Amino acid sequence: MFDAGDPATLIDAMAAASRAESAAIAERLRAVAALYEVRCVDYAEAQFWRTDVFEAVAAEVSAAQNISRGRAGCQVRVAVSLYQRLPQVAAVFARGDIDYRVLQMVINRTANVEDDIIAGLDASLAEQVRKWMRLSKKKLRDRIDVWVADYDPAAVRVPPTVAENCYLEVEAHPEAAGMAMVGGVLDAVDASAFDQRLDLIADSVCANDPRSKQQRRAAACGAMGRLESSLACLCGSTDCPAAKVRESAAQVVVHVLAEQATLEGTSRRPGYLSGFGVLPAESVRKAATTAKLKPVRFPSNEPESGYRPSAGLRDFLQWRDLTCRFPGCDRPVAGCDLDHTTSWPFGPTHASGLKHYCRTDHLIKTFYTGPNGWSDEQRPDGTIVITAPTGHVYTTDALGGILFPGLAVPTGTITTSTPVDGAGRTAMMPMRKTTREQDRRERVKQERRRRLELNAEQERQRQAWLAATYEPPPF
Incomplete structure (x- = not known):
């Protein structure tokens, strides 16, 4: 399978690769944290937006790494917490002295430590944490909690x-x-x-x-x-x-997309169950015995007159797209908005100028525009070309068109005009009542209060036990 080598050399290679893996992850997280800092300045007005700076950065991370929005959001949370609160532990991780498992546990167990205390704890953990690589998950958690309790007793996490x-x-x-x-x-x-x-x-x-x-x-x-x-x-x-x-x-209503040949039994090509994915041909035919069959009709080449698409056009677009078209997002169309690639009425209501974005991505595309924002264009076959704030270009193909090529046939060329820059458009962005950071602080405050109550109860029980077991001296 591979050339055998000297065992000592293989062990050295294994250890070096492990350290390099941690160093590479640290560099990736450092870049994510730095991007977040830059965007906090670029999007200073967005802290109360529903789709705030966190969501905007997660969109860039998702597109750049070709990962889901959930995984991207997790990276943003970890990166910001690590480099803003635990820079010395971050340096230990970057040297490869600890792995990602240990790092995640440190970040999680120190999340409630007060801002004026975390620096001292960070320094102490940086000196100790490399010794804990062999510990099991429970022992690692308990070891970190001991140090947290020494610095900030109210910050020990409450299950x-x-x-x-x-x-x-x-x-x-x-x-x-x-x-x-x-x-x-x-x-x-x-x-x-x-x-x-x-x-x-x-x-x-x-x-x-x-x-x-x-x-x-x-x-x-x-x-x-x-x-x-x-x-x-x-x-x-x-x-x-x-x-x-x-x-x-x-x-x-359960929707299944399939080719006519599959229904007739002359093809074993699978169908698609909306929200779940590929459905074997046998399952398609079984479902079809009691289902209402409705052909997907190809839309007209002529644009529709209004802003909202007709039922037939909407039906075609749902089956062509199947999921959100933003890079890294696979939310089913049932939870998505229809977006005019060129804002209406400058872009017509037509299959070549409409696609699905989930609500978060729709807001990002609509409001994060300009020099530090996103832009997109659409081809007649439904392909979307998206340009990120950094100038990086990403292309997404319609999933329905990939699974069923007949849905990717070009739907015609449309004529658009340059939209007028809508002054004050950001006033239409849905707003938060509190910022994400305020929400985090409130969560920490409540959990710290619960920890203090638990500590007080434990001390009360200890004192009661001492009183019950105390025997006065015999004099």
Whole structure:
């Protein structure tokens, strides 16, 4: 597989690569933090904007590294915290003395330390942290917390309550096309009701249904989504005792895009389930047996007269784009706005001049303009060419056009004019009531208060224990 070398040389190479990896990540984070500082000056008026400097920098990071907006935002948070609050720990990381795992733990466990104290803690941790590389996650956390408690007892992190972390997520399966994963943390009473409802629906079939109980419970989730109270039995019997009229009261619609040949069985080309991704041909044909079939119609070459596109044009654009068209963003079109590439009425309402941006990217494109802003252009086949504030150019292709080339056929050339610079346009930007930094400080304030309360209670219990176990001297 590869040329064997001297073991000592291989060990040296391994160690050097590990240190180089940390140094490279440190340099990347330093660049992100420096970019954030520059943009805070460039976009000084944006701190109360809904799409603030943090979002603007995350958009640049996402595009430059070709990563999702969520990962880019995480990098911005880590970079700013590291280089603004922990510069000496950052230097240790840049030398390769610690890895990213240790660095993340230090940043997280010191997040509540007061600004006038953090410098001293930073210096102390920089001297010690390289010794902790071998520690497990729990031991590493506890070691850092000891140092935090010495400098700022109120800053020791308080574990979040489970109730604060309730969630339920539904996402595409990472390996099995056409499948999805559901998971989360629920209130116990809600979970009990949900669990019982699944059982009731799963048990609505006869004893000869070939599916296992778990498979029927999984199918019951779809029935619940359609507001159905029972499952269709798969026993195959014409006189099944569980057979009944099953009507759906659902107000939900599931959209699947597929080629006609796939529906007819002459092609195994997969379809696309909106919001989840590729759907195998067999699943497409199964869904089509009870679905309303609607062809995607190619739009007219003539522009439409109004600002808002017709239902037919909107339908085509949704299937052509499938996701947000901004670099690094893959939010489904269901959560996106339609954007005129050249603002209306200077750009017509036409397929060659419309595409989808999620709300955050739409605001970035609309309000972060000028010398330090973004600009974009659109080609007739739906390709978007986006120029970043730095002059870097990124190209995004419509996902629907990639999966189904017929949707990427050029829709005609349009005529645009130069928009008039809208003075005072920034007044239309949705605003925050508090800045992101104010929100952070309020979170820290509340968690510090909880820590002081916990510390006081622990001290009360200690004093009570001492009083209960104290025995006066026998004289």
